[in-house]
Amino acid sequence: MTWQQCQAVISRRSELPHGHILLGLKAPPVAARARPGQFLHVRCGGDGWPLLRRPFSLAGILPAEGEVELLVRRVGKGTAWLASQPVGQVLDVLGPLGNGFPRPWQKQKQGDLLGVAGGVGVAPLVPALLEAARTGWDVGLLLGAQDAPGLLLVERLRASGIDVSTCTEDGSYGRQGLVTELLAERLPGASLVFACGPPGMLRVVREMTTAVECYFSLEERMACGVGACLGCACQSGDGYHLVCRDGPVFSAREVQL
Amino acid sequence: MTWQQCQAVISRRSELPHGHILLGLKAPPVAARARPGQFLHVRCGGDGWPLLRRPFSLAGILPAEGEVELLVRRVGKGTAWLASQPVGQVLDVLGPLGNGFPRPWQKQKQGDLLGVAGGVGVAPLVPALLEAARTGWDVGLLLGAQDAPGLLLVERLRASGIDVSTCTEDGSYGRQGLVTELLAERLPGASLVFACGPPGMLRVVREMTTAVECYFSLEERMACGVGACLGCACQSGDGYHLVCRDGPVFSAREVQL
Amino acid sequence: MIDLTVDIGRLRLKNPVLTASGTCGYGREYAHILDLNQLGGIMVKGTSLVPWAGNPAPRVVETPAGMLNAIGLQNPGLDYFLHTELPWLRQFDTAVVVNIAAHQIEEYAELARRLDNAAGVAALEVNISCPNVRQGGLSFGSDPLTAHRVTAAVRQATSLPVIVKLTPNVTDIAALARAVAEAGADAVSLINTLLGMVIDVRARRPALGNIVGGLSGPAIRPVAVRMVWEVAGAVSIPVIGMGGITCAEDALQFLMAGASAVAIGTATFANPRAPFEVMKGMAAFLQEEGFTAVSDIIGLARRGIA
Amino acid sequence: MIDLTVDIGRLRLKNPVLTASGTCGYGREYAHILDLNQLGGIMVKGTSLVPWAGNPAPRVVETPAGMLNAIGLQNPGLDYFLHTELPWLRQFDTAVVVNIAAHQIEEYAELARRLDNAAGVAALEVNISCPNVRQGGLSFGSDPLTAHRVTAAVRQATSLPVIVKLTPNVTDIAALARAVAEAGADAVSLINTLLGMVIDVRARRPALGNIVGGLSGPAIRPVAVRMVWEVAGAVSIPVIGMGGITCAEDALQFLMAGASAVAIGTATFANPRAPFEVMKGMAAFLQEEGFTAVSDIIGLARRGIA
Ligand SMILES: Cc1cc2nc3c(=O)[nH]c(=O)nc-3n(C[C@H](O)[C@H](O)[C@H](O)COP(=O)(O)OP(=O)(O)OC[C@H]3O[C@@H](n4cnc5c(N)ncnc54)[C@H](O)[C@@H]3O)c2cc1C
Ligand SMILES: Cc1cc2nc3c(=O)[nH]c(=O)nc-3n(C[C@H](O)[C@H](O)[C@H](O)COP(=O)(O)OP(=O)(O)OC[C@H]3O[C@@H](n4cnc5c(N)ncnc54)[C@H](O)[C@@H]3O)c2cc1C
Ligand SMILES: Cc1cc2nc3c(=O)[nH]c(=O)nc-3n(C[C@H](O)[C@H](O)[C@H](O)COP(=O)(O)O)c2cc1C
Ligand SMILES: Cc1cc2nc3c(=O)[nH]c(=O)nc-3n(C[C@H](O)[C@H](O)[C@H](O)COP(=O)(O)O)c2cc1C
Ligand code: FES
Ligand code: FES
Secondary structure, eight states: OOOEEEEEEEEEEEEOGGGEEEEEEEOHHHHHHOOTTOEEEEOOSSTTOSSSOEEEEOSEEEGGGTEEEEEEEOOSHHHHHHHTOOTTOEEEEEEEESOOOOOGGGTOSOOEEEEEEEGGGHHHHHHHHHHHHHTTOEEEEEEEESSGGGOTTHHHHHHTTOEEEEEETTSSSSEESOHHHHHHHHGGGOSEEEEESOHHHHHHHHHHTTTSEEEEEOOOOOSSSSSSSOOSEEEETTEEEETTTTOSEEETTTBOO | OOOEEEEEEEEEEEEOGGGEEEEEEEOHHHHHHOOTTOEEEEOOSSTTOSSSOEEEEOSEEEGGGTEEEEEEEOOSHHHHHHHTOOTTOEEEEEEEESOOOOOGGGTOSOOEEEEEEEGGGHHHHHHHHHHHHHTTOEEEEEEEESSGGGOTTHHHHHHTTOEEEEEETTSSSSEESOHHHHHHHHGGGOSEEEEESOHHHHHHHHHHTTTSEEEEEOOOOOSSSSSSSOOSEEEETTEEEETTTTOSEEETTTBOO | OOBOOEEETTEEESSSEEEOTTSSTTSHHHHTTSOGGGSSEEEOOOBOSSOBOOOOSOOEEEETTEEEEOOOOOBOOHHHIIIIIHHHHTTSSSEEEEEEOOSSHHHHHHHHHHHHTOTTOOEEEEETTSBOGGGTTOBGGGSHHHHHHHHHHHHHHOSSOEEEEOOSOSSOHHHHHHHHHHTTOSEEEEOOOEEEOOEETTTTEESSTTSOEEEESGGGHHHHHHHHHHHHHHOSSOEEEESSOOSHHHHHHHHHHTOSEEEEOTHHHHOTTHHHHHHHHHHHHHHHTTOSBGGGGTTGGGTTTO | OOBOOEEETTEEESSSEEEOTTSSTTSHHHHTTSOGGGSSEEEOOOBOSSOBOOOOSOOEEEETTEEEEOOOOOBOOHHHIIIIIHHHHTTSSSEEEEEEOOSSHHHHHHHHHHHHTOTTOOEEEEETTSBOGGGTTOBGGGSHHHHHHHHHHHHHHOSSOEEEEOOSOSSOHHHHHHHHHHTTOSEEEEOOOEEEOOEETTTTEESSTTSOEEEESGGGHHHHHHHHHHHHHHOSSOEEEESSOOSHHHHHHHHHHTOSEEEEOTHHHHOTTHHHHHHHHHHHHHHHTTOSBGGGGTTGGGTTTO
16 A cells, blocks of 8 residues: 555666656566556665655556656756666665546546646656546647657657647747647646646646646655655645645645645 | 876776775876875765765886776775776876885895785885886785785786785685784895884884884875875874875884874 | 663663654654664654644755755644544554654643653653744753753653753753753753755755755764764763764764764655664674673763763 | 956955865965966965964864864964965965964964064954863854954954954854954854764774864855855855855855855865866856856845845
8 A cells, every 4th residue: 555665676768858868667566556646756876875865756657567667857966866877777766655646537438638748747647648548538748848859758648549739949849839828729628637847837727727627746855755754845725735645746726836 | 296186097997805906097197107105086986975085005007008006995985986987987086196105226226125014005015016126126025914815916916026925814825924923034134114004013013123214104084185184194203294295105213103 | 682772761762773853753654664663762743732834845955965954843733643643653662752842931841741641652852942932033942041941841740751852053062951951851862953054046045945944964963973972971861862873883973972872863764764774783783893782882982081 | 257356345356266274275285286366365274373283193084975174273383374385375366364273362363463464465364263271172263252352352463354264163153243243353254164073983982083073065064054144144244155165056055145255175175176166167157147246146045035
C-alpha cells in the first residue's frame, strides 16, 4: 500500500532535446503499485551530496516490465548528476509517492480527457493519458514549449492514439503562442482536464475550467517527500496541504497558486 | 619558478594491492619543473565537493614525457574519488608545491643514499632515489609494510638498480619486523638518509641517525597548500614551520614530531 | 553483547539514538520502514495547545551540506495529538518524548500539565526557541532569565522528565544550560537550528516564504559538537546531542563530547533508515574498539582536557 | 560597461570583491595567479603588535562543505608587515585593508596609531573576535559595550576608515553592529568564523590541537547572509559581507541582502582564482539582468520587506 525504499537500476537512457533525458528504471516494487501522477524521490549523487533527494514524476509506468520512466530536465546539480548516470547505475529511490490523478475511466466507459502541459510538465500526464486512452476514452493533449525541440514525447503519445496539439512560443512547430490559447478552442469537448506546468499557466487554466473538472500536478520544494517534515506546503482555502502527501495532484479549485 | 594551476589528464592508471593506485598524469608544466619531494594539490571530486584539495607527493617525475605520477592510498572520500577516475579524466591541480629533497648528488659525484619508508610513504622517496641512482650514487631503500602486498613499487625500484630491503610486520615477505630494525644494520654505510612514514617510525629514525644527515618528508592537514592559510604548521625549535611551503621535506633535527 | 542503555536522568533509554523533533512527524510516515521499537526514542513534532497553521511556502531550501526550514511549527494541536497520535504511538516499545511549543510561559505550563497524566509519554522536550510574543518575538531561549522561567513553569506543572531544548543562536549556550538546570530541567537537548537565509538572486528575493529559516544538516555539525562540549562541561544534568548526524561516527563525536544520547534529524530525509543505521553502527564501533557499554564512551574525548 | 565601483564610507573600491583576512596571507602566495590589481581590495592576514606564534597542529580539519581552522592568528607582527609586506603590496592598484588583532584595547589603539601614516594602507579592519585577556578570554566582539570601547579607541587613534569585523557567535549581531557604528566605525564586515569542533572518534580526542576552531566555507553561508540582512537593516554604515562565497551567485546574495561589498575566504584554497571569477561573474550577471551599476543591486532583496 505504501511507499518503499528500493534500488532502481537504470535500464535505458535516451537524450532528448534541450538537455532533457528519459530514464528507464528497473524497479519492480515501484512499477507494480505506481499510479499515474505519483512520483519518485531519488537520491542524486553519492556519499551525502547533494543532501536532499530530488522528486520526479513517473513519466512511464510499465508493470509488466517491472519498469518506470523518468523524464528529467537538467536544471542544477542533482539533475545534472542524474542525467549523466550510465545504464546499469543503481539509484536509491523512495516511491511510489503522492496521491496520483483520479481515474474515472476505471468506472466510466466513456469520457473526454484533455491534458494541458508546458515543457517537462508533460511528464506526470503521460501515464494518465495513456491509461485513459487504453480504456477507450478520448484523450487529447495540448502541449506548449519554447520551441520545436522542447515538445517532448509527442511522437510516443501520438503513436498511442492520443490527439496531440502543439504550440511553440517561437512558432517553430505547431501554432505560435501559448498552450492556453489552444485550450480555449479545445475545452468545449472535454469532461476532465489534467494540467501541469508553470504557475502562471495553471492560473489561466483554472480560470478557463470553472465549468469542468480540472486537476493540477503541482511542484514544491521538498525535503522528506513522505509527509514527515511539512516542508512542501501549498496554500488551500483551509490552511496548508502537503504537495508530497496530499498531492502532487490537487483539484484546481482546492489550491492557491 | 613558482607553482601553477593546471589541468592534468590521467594518462594511465594501475591498481596496486590494498586499494592503492598509481596514476600517470599528463601535466607538462608540472613535469618540467618538479623536483623530487614536491607535491601536487589536487581537486578531488566535482562541483565543490569535497571542499578542499588533497595533497599527494610526486611519486614519479618524467619531464621528457611531460608526465608525473601519484601513488594514492584510498583512505576517505577524496582519495576514493581520485582512485576511481578513468584514464582521460582531467584533474585540476596546483603544483609543483613544497621544497623537495636536497640533491647533493648534483654536486658530489659519489655518495650513499638510504631511503626509509613505511607503506605509501615510499611515494616521495621514489623520484629522489631514482635521480640519485642515475647520477651514480649508491642507493638503497628500506621498505616496511604490514604484509607482502603492501610493499609497493619494489620491482620498479630494483629494476633501476636500487638495493631494496623489505620487511613485513606479518613476516609474509622479507624479514619479519619493523623497518627501523633493518635500518640499524644498514645505517653504517649511508651518508644521507631520506625517510617518510608514520610519526612513530620517524621518531625512531631520528634517534638512530644522529650521526648522519637525515631528511623527513612530513604530512600535515592542509587547506591552501601554498603558504597562505598557515594551516599546516609543524613545530620546530623556533616556532612553527609550514609543511606546504617550508617543507614537506625537513631536516630531521629541525622539526618536532 | 554491548550494553546500549543510557539514562537521561530518570528516563532510561534502550539505546542512545532518538529521532529529532519535527523530522519524523509523529512517527507514522516512517514506521513501515524504520522500526521504532529499535530506537531509543522518538521526539515528536513540536506540539502546541491549539493547532498552528505554519508558514507560507516555500518552507524549505537546500544549502551546502544542509537545509533551511521555516515550517513555522505547523501542528494539529494537543488535543489531536492526545486523541489520535499518542494512542497509535503506544503500540511501540520506545520512549515517546513530546516536544512542546508555545508563545507564552503559561501555555508551556498548560501543555506540561495536560501531558502529565497522558499514558505513553516518557518525557517532555521544551522547545524554547519559539518566539516569545510578550517580548516582541525574541526567542524564549535567547535569554537565561526567560529560559529559567519557562523551565520552572514546566517543572512545576509536571512530574515527567523535562528536557529543555536549547537554541544555538546565542552568545553563551553554557549560561543558558546552567539557567535551565537550576530551574529544574532533568536534561538539555541541543542544538536546535541555526538561523539562516538564502536569497534567490534571479527572483531577487529571499528563497523562503518566511524570509529566514533554521539551518540543519551536516553543515552545522561542528557547531553542534562544540556546543555539546561546552554544555556538558557546564552542567551536570545529561545532554542529548543533535545537529547534522548522518552516521555512527558522527553520533560518536557527540557522545565523546559528553552527550548521553543523540537525535537524528535531517539525515532521515535522505536516508529513512539513518536512525537505525546509526544505532547499529554505534554498536559495531563499540564492539570493534573493545568497549562493553555505550556509557563508557560518554565524554571520552574530554579526558585530560575538561 | 557595468559600473562596479562601490563606496565603503570614504573608501572607494574599484569593485566590490575583496579577499578575506587570513585566507590570502599578505597577497604574495597567490599574486602570480590572481591579479590583485583586478580586485576591489585585499584584507591581509590579522596582524598584531608583536609576532604571534599561533596554535599547535593540527590547525585545520575539513567538515561538510566547510572547514575548521585554529591558526591562532600566527603572524609576523606589525614591524615586519610595515617593513616587508606593505612596501611590496604598494605595487598593486588595489585597496589594502589591514586586519588588526590584539588582546587588549590599548594594543588595538596602538596598532591603529602606527598604521595611520603608513603609505599604502587604505583602511583598517578591526578583528574583535580575538579573546580579551582582561575578560578571561571572552571575545571583544561578544559584548556590545566592549566592542564599542575597542572601536572608539581605534577611531581616536586613526584617520583611516575603520571597518569593524563582527563575530557571528552572538545572540544579537545587530546590537553589536549598532554599538560599533555609534562608536564611529565607518563600516562593518561580517561574518568571522562560527566556533566549532570535530572529534576524531578513532583517536578519541578533538581533531584540532586547539580543541575548538572557526568554521568557514559554504556551510556557513546561510548564517552569514542572514546576519548581513539583519545588520544592514540595523545600521546605516556600509556592510562588507563574507562567509562561504564561492561564486558570483553566492556573492550576489550578500549584495542583495544589503552588503556593499564582499570578501572571499575559504573558496580561494580550492580555487585560487575564485575572487577574480566572482568579480567577473558578478559583472556578467548585472549585464544579463540589465543593470548598469553594481550599486543598483545593494539591498535589492529587501524591497518591500525591510
Ligand atoms: C512532485 C514533483 C515532481 C517533479 N517532476 C519532475 C519531472 O518529472 N521532471 C523534472 O525534470 N523535474 C521534476 N520536478 C522538479 C525537480 O524535482 C527539480 O528540477 C529538481 O529537484 C532540481 O534539482 P537540482 O539539484 O538539479 O536543482 P538545484 O540545484 O537544487 O536547483 C536548480 C534550480 O531548480 C529549482 N528547483 C530546485 N528544486 C525544485 C523543486 N523541487 N521544484 C521546482 N524547482 C526546483 C531551484 O530553484 C533552482 O532554480 C518535480 C518536482 C516535484 C516537486
Ligand atoms: C605533503 C603530503 C603528501 C602526501 N602524499 C601522499 C601520497 O603520495 N599518497 C597518498 O596516498 N597520500 C598522500 N598524502 C596523504 C593524503 O593527502 C591524504 O590521505 C588525503 O588527503 C586524504 O583525503 P581523503 O578525502 O581520502 O580522506 P578524508 O576523508 O579527508 O580522511 C580520511 C582519513 O585520512 C586522514 N587524513 C586526511 N587528510 C590527511 C592529510 N593531509 N594527511 C594525513 N592524513 C590525512 C583523516 O584523518 C582520516 O582519518 C600526503 C599528504 C601530505 C600532506
Ligand atoms: C523540517 C524540520 C522541522 C523541525 N521541527 C522542529 C520542531 O518542531 N521542534 C523542535 O524543537 N525542533 C525542530 N527541528 C529541529 C530538529 O529537531 C533538530 O534540532 C535540528 O534539525 C538539528 O538536527 P539535524 O541537523 O540532525 O536535523 C526541526 C528541524 C527540521 C529540519
Ligand atoms: C584559515 C583562515 C584564517 C583566518 N584568519 C583570519 C584573520 O586573521 N583575521 C580575521 O579577521 N579573520 C580571519 N579568518 C576569517 C575569514 O576572514 C572570514 O571571515 C571567514 O573565513 C568567513 O569567510 P569564508 O567562509 O569565505 O572563508 C580566517 C579564516 C580562515 C579560513
Ligand atoms: S516534503 Fe516533507 S512533508 Fe512534503
Ligand atoms: S596548507 Fe595553507 S599554509 Fe600550508
